[in-house]
Amino acid sequence: MEQAAEKKFPHNAEDYELYEEVGEGVSATVYRALCVPLNEIVAIKVLDLEKCNNDLDGIRREVQTMILIDHPNLLRAHCSFATGHNLWVVMPYVAGGSCLHIMKSAYPEGFEEPVIATLLREVLKALVYLHAHGHIHRDVKAGNILVDSNGVIKLADFGVAACMYDTGDRQRSRNTFVGTPCWMAPEVMQQVHGYDFKADIWSFGITALELAHGHAPFSKYPPMKVLLMTLQNAPPGLDYERDKKFSRSFREIVAACLVKDPKKRPTSEKLLKHSFFKHARSKEYLARHTLGGLSPLGERFRMLKVKEADILVQNKALYEDKEQLSQQEYIRGISAWNFNLEDLKNQAALIQDDLILNSEESSVSGRHADGQDDGSPVGRMYLERANHSKHASQSEDELNDIHNLESSLAAFPMKPLEALKGCFDFSEDDIAGGTDSEQQSQQQSFTGAVDQEAGMDDGADPGLVGSISHSGIAGHRNFSSGQLIPDNVLSPKRLIGDGDRENLQPRHPRERNYSGPLQYRPKKDFSSSNAGEDASEGAVVERKGRFKVTSADMSAKGPLSIFNPISGGSTNSRMASSAASSFLQSLRFILQQNTKQREELLKMIKFVEETSGNFAELSEASTFDLLQIVPPASVKEQELQAQLIQMQQRVGSLVEEVQRVKTKNAQLERKLNSMPRQEDRTRE
Ligand SMILES: Nc1ncnc2c1ncn2[C@@H]1O[C@H](COP(=O)(O)OP(=O)(O)OP(=O)(O)O)[C@@H](O)[C@H]1O
Numbered sequence: 001m002e003q004a005a006e007k008k009f010p011h012n013a014e015d016y017e018l019y020e021e022v023g024e025g026v027s028a029t030v031y032r033a034l035c036v037p038l039n040e041i042v043a044i045k046v047l048d049l050e051k052c053n054n055d056l057d058g059i060r061r062e063v064q065t066m067i068l069i070d071h072p073n074l075l076r077a078h079c080s081f082a083t084g085h086n087l088w089v090v091m092p093y094v095a096g097g098s099c100l101h102i103m104k105s106a107y108p109e110g111f112e113e114p115v116i117a118t119l120l121r122e123v124l125k126a127l128v129y130l131h132a133h134g135h136i137h138r139d140v141k142a143g144n145i146l147v148d149s150n151g152v153i154k155l156a157d158f159g160v161a162a163c164m165y166d167t168g169d170r171q172r173s174r175n176t177f178v179g180t181p182c183w184m185a186p187e188v189m190q191q192v193h194g195y196d197f198k199a200d201i202w203s204f205g206i207t208a209l210e211l212a213h214g215h216a217p218f219s220k221y222p223p224m225k226v227l228l229m230t231l232q233n234a235p236p237g238l239d240y241e242r243d244k245k246f247s248r249s250f251r252e253i254v255a256a257c258l259v260k261d262p263k264k265r266p267t268s269e270k271l272l273k274h275s276f277f278k279h280a281r282s283k284e285y286l287a288r289h290t291l292g293g294l295s296p297l298g299e300r301f302r303m304l305k306v307k308e309a310d311i312l313v314q315n316k317a318l319y320e321d322k323e324q325l326s327q328q329e330y331i332r333g334i335s336a337w338n339f340n341l342e343d344l345k346n347q348a349a350l351i352q353d354d355l356i357l358n359s360e361e362s363s364v365s366g367r368h369a370d371g372q373d374d375g376s377p378v379g380r381m382y383l384e385r386a387n388h389s390k391h392a393s394q395s396e397d398e399l400n401d402i403h404n405l406e407s408s409l410a411a412f413p414m415k416p417l418e419a420l421k422g423c424f425d426f427s428e429d430d431i432a433g434g435t436d437s438e439q440q441s442q443q444q445s446f447t448g449a450v451d452q453e454a455g456m457d458d459g460a461d462p463g464l465v466g467s468i469s470h471s472g473i474a475g476h477r478n479f480s481s482g483q484l485i486p487d488n489v490l491s492p493k494r495l496i497g498d499g500d501r502e503n504l505q506p507r508h509p510r511e512r513n514y515s516g517p518l519q520y521r522p523k524k525d526f527s528s529s530n531a532g533e534d535a536s537e538g539a540v541v542e543r544k545g546r547f548k549v550t551s552a553d554m555s556a557k558g559p560l561s562i563f564n565p566i567s568g569g570s571t572n573s574r575m576a577s578s579a580a581s582s583f584l585q586s587l588r589f590i591l592q593q594n595t596k597q598r599e600e601l602l603k604m605i606k607f608v609e610e611t612s613g614n615f616a617e618l619s620e621a622s623t624f625d626l627l628q629i630v631p632p633a634s635v636k637e638q639e640l641q642a643q644l645i646q647m648q649q650r651v652g653s654l655v656e657e658v659q660r661v662k663t664k665n666a667q668l669e670r671k672l673n674s675m676p677r678q679e680d681r682t683r684e
Pocket of ligand 1: 026030043091094098101
């Protein structure tokens with residue numbers, strides 16, 4: 001691969017000393033490192049090729065884009081090469097880390113407006129450049145906005161960038177789900193007409209809200225819920241009450257970006273001229289107001305991880321609820337959902353449970369449209385769940401929710417209710433629970449502030465510079481990034497630095513890659529995958545941490561399994577059991593509905609029987625049929641609906657028949673009454 005700039009960065013792992021971990025993505029870990037020959041601190045993103053083995057094109061594209069771009073606000077890669085089972089991407093070290101990490105560490109409620117304006121202005125400059133060169137970034141979010149120690153902003157992560165001039169397969173890739181759900185534009189979710197650079201403008205608007213509040217709108221919800229809310233609800237925005245500290249121009253620019261019709265969104269170039277950016281300040285101001293007083297990145301990252309682990313333990317002790325725990329990963333803002341259109345449809349079919357839980361929020365628009373809540377997300381969800389009683393009064397709303405859901409998903413060929421049919425397709429094996437430790441390892445959450453210590457420095461962090469030696473990498477080979485993915489670099493083990501490269505350990509199944517890969521597999525996969533290292537992964541197509549589905553993914557994939565959108569669980573067993581409980585709830589609800597209708601019908605039949613003895617026989621038959629309406633738990637919802645319609649039609653015709661008989665009787669009565677008079681007349 002070509003090298004960036006004048007300096008020649010070596011393509012050899014031996015020439016780098018890995019220091020501490022400074023970031024983690026879904027399929028990558030980022031280290032601060034020293035390039036020994038150049039004596040320069042760099043960041044090295046170590047991508048696990050095994051986890052990306054179906055998206056090698058994507059990786060190649062990311063690296064190529066990273067090397068070719070040339071803009072002060074875009075993070076450019078120095079070089080990349082494969083070593084062992086990993087791909088190393090060498091890039092400048094951005095000492096402040098991402099805005100997401102900064103917020104999690106010191107600004108959990110978000111930044112002040114001048115800081116936001118400054119950050120967004122720089123991001124927009126990067127987007128103007130990218131769009132002008134035919135690229136769509138597709139993953140604009142606070143986690144990808146890096147701040148260096150001088151306050152210079154770098155937009156990073158081209159893992160999902162696409163070229164607008166692509167043809168053929170790559171063009172088709174723009175008809176794919178790519179991005180992170182909370183930041184994803186509606187047209188990207190819908191996949192009806194594809195999308196263009198305006199998708200970045202939507203994500204930019206969401207990022208503006210994220211920087212203002214410390215989290216993205218809908219970030220407390222599971223991915224499927226986010227999809228539905230984005231499609232169904234009014235676009236999120238700044239709230240007049242809660243966000244009154246922000247200027248009108250801020251409100252306006254957010255509203256301009258978050259328009260559902262992409263054509264109505266401004267271009268990045270136009271946005272850059274918006275009056276909101278009058279609030280922007282210098283990079284020195286930015287450095288002071290974002291990084292001032294923060295400890296070095298590696299230290300912060302380590303503390304956040306400790307904090308996450310604590311929260312995980314607390315949550316586990318409090319709730320012992322695996323489904324809730326799996327939410328944590330999502331809340332954290334990690335994007336690890338891999339799914340295709342069929343998954344979406346099938347998951348959507350089960351979402352009524354979720355809609356019931358959150359019916360209030362899902363109908364909210366405007367003031368609370370961003371789903372903000374002050375309580376702890378896990379506690380809140382737990383409460384919602386506890387409040388979820390099955391009162392009859394809720395039933396109508398539930399039905400409405402299902403209908404709303406249906407109309408929102410009109411673009412999808414299979415309707416949610418129809419998709420329920422596939423939900424029975426799992427075996428006892430599938431319902432066996434996953435291990436706690438596996439669950440636990442998946443959960444992380446960044447919240448609250450951490451202690452603020454020494455200032456920041458691009459150089460080595462004393463005390464943290466446990467360099468990782470190279471010699472432990474058995475048989476590692478170097479490849480130029482021109483040919484990124486030789487066959488033999490793919491292997492079942494992932495190696496990570498652990499302070500000493502001599503002791504490189506295969507990591508336990510990656511902690512953060514389990515926020516609920518939204519996927520399904522044929523039933524046989526369920527059982528077979530239980531034995532594997534990560535039951536959720538099986539024949540997963542894509543490891544990169546985002547929603548992604550390629551055109552090829554849209555083909556049918558055999559019998560359906562299911563996923564509970566609430567759990568976002570990682571193991572098939574958890575998916576199966578939570579889906580089973582979700583489905584049972586659906587059945588109970590249907591049963592309840594049908595019982596009520598049955599009672600109504602019985603009343604009508606009784607009325608018919610009483611009014612006309614002539615139809616007793618027919619009525620009996622109807623009563624018998626009606627009794628059949630009570631659905632055994634295993635009867636599918638659709639069949640029940642059909643039965644119900646038939647019953648209703650039958651009762652309707654009975655009522656008509658009764659009316660006809662009544663009319664006839666009345667006529668006969670009139671005739672009878674008139675008859676004696678005729679006899680009298682005859683006698684006379
Ligand atoms: N050059 C860099 N200098 C300092 N920190 C970095 C650098 N690049 C990335 N990071 C940190 O590492 C984190 C993860 O990196 P990155 O986003 O590239 O991984 P990823 O797998 O693509 O993540 P995701 O899929 O979640 O977007 C970033 O959020 C950031 O905090």
